[in-house]
Amino acid sequence: MTEKQILNRLQGIECALSPENLSCDGEASAGSVRRRYRALQAERRDLITALGREPSLEEMYPRMATIGANFPSNRD
Secondary structure (H helix, E strand, C coil): CCHHHHHHHHHHHHHHCCHHHHCCCCCCCHHHHHHHHHHHHHHHHHHHHHHCCCCCHHHHCHHHHHCCCCCCCCCC
């Protein structure tokens, strides 16, 4: 995978991990939510390993950076 593909997939995972998406708007069972959470987190770890670093917020959300959003630094 290219860096861009990895970042795009990481964005998708972040979206999928939101409470409403993770729980299918409350329709999913607790066990299903836990399994989905673990699978998404495992995929996230694998992608970060493949990338070789934790991506910055600016990398994850470049459009927000272009409109002047102030991101806290996560490089400290």
